[in-house]
Amino acid sequence: MFLSKLKIDVTSREFRRDFADVHQMHRTVMAAFPQVDDEQPPRQKHGVLWRLDPSQQGYLLYVQSRVEPDWSGLPEHYLTEPHQVRDLQPLFDAITGGRRFAFRLVANPTRAVKRDEKQQSARAEQGKRDQPRRVVHRTPEAQIDWMIRQGERNGFVIPAGRNGRPDVASSPAFRMQGKTNLGHEAQKVAIDHVRYDGHLIVTDPGLFASAVRDGIGRGKAYGCGLLSLAPAQR
Known part of the structure; x- marks a missing residue:
């Protein structure tokens, strides 16, 4: 299991679009994970859970998953600093x-x-x-x-x-x-x-x-x- 921490740039036009439409936010998160060929929805297949936490600078986006995500496809200026990903095995x-x-x-x-x-x-x-x-x-x-x-x-x-x-x-x-x-x-x-x-x-x-x-x-x-x-x- 992996946990990603992403510091959001609240001035990002793409983030404001996502925040206004929870389905678009879901799509942005899931774009970091591979597509699946079976009938199981990708979110369930990859065990993806996410949460937005307010912070002093705006929002922190936490994403938990069974597979390590690829955040390189996020829109430019979506984040204020590079993302962080850590292995959750010590927690389990x-x-x-x-x-x-x-x-x-x-x-x-x-x-x-x-x-x-x-x-x-x-x-x-x-x-x-x-x-x-x-x-x-x-x-x-x-x-x-x-x-x-x-x-x-x-x-x-x-x-x-x-x-x-x-x-x-x-x-x-x-x-x-x-x-x-x-x-x-x-x-x-x-x-x-x-x-x-x-x-x-x-x-x-x-x-x-x-x-x-x-x-x-x-x-x-x-x-x-x-x-x-x-x-x-x-």
């Missing part, structure tokens, strides 16, 4: 039961809501399947509860902090929007990013390593799911 070697990490995650915490009869009828007339719609958790309490549930599924727990509450804070990051072509129709997509910063303790090393490798939650093609780890802060 450090994942053991009971290990405590500081972490950051940008996610799209949602819940399924059943559609009412009018919405169901409208979708049926359009020939669409009746699937629950996804609603974003808006309150910090619901967002943190979502994170705790992710831990139960992915081999970690959120410990209690000094105040006795879960040692994690959630904060709205930003919304990324774009359009996708499904069939002959262009449909708008909006992804609400929520940033989590806190500490976790590994309970199942195998499950947890898979979560780090494959990402957490929905919206992985749209800048969500990348779990970054660092030594725990005491």
Whole structure:
């Protein structure tokens, strides 16, 4: 596994285009990876996860992948300095039961809501399947509860902090929007990013390593799911 760090030039016209359209941002990221011949989408084949973090100078783009990317095709002046790529194997070697990490995650915490009869009828007339719609958790309490549930599924727990509450804070990051072509129709997509910063303790090393490798939650093609780890802060 590899992790790329790219310092974005926010004056770049190409970056402003990407930031305005999350699908274009996805395409720019995926252009650094080889095309695939099988039916599996390239992002899944190469295990690509990405995240934009605000910085004092603008944004840092982090990209995690199973194969080493080639960033030479980025538009000129897209970055303010050369990219950095490091091997993540030492991180995976450090994942053991009971290990405590500081972490950051940008996610799209949602819940399924059943559609009412009018919405169901409208979708049926359009020939669409009746699937629950996804609603974003808006309150910090619901967002943190979502994170705790992710831990139960992915081999970690959120410990209690000094105040006795879960040692994690959630904060709205930003919304990324774009359009996708499904069939002959262009449909708008909006992804609400929520940033989590806190500490976790590994309970199942195998499950947890898979979560780090494959990402957490929905919206992985749209800048969500990348779990970054660092030594725990005491």
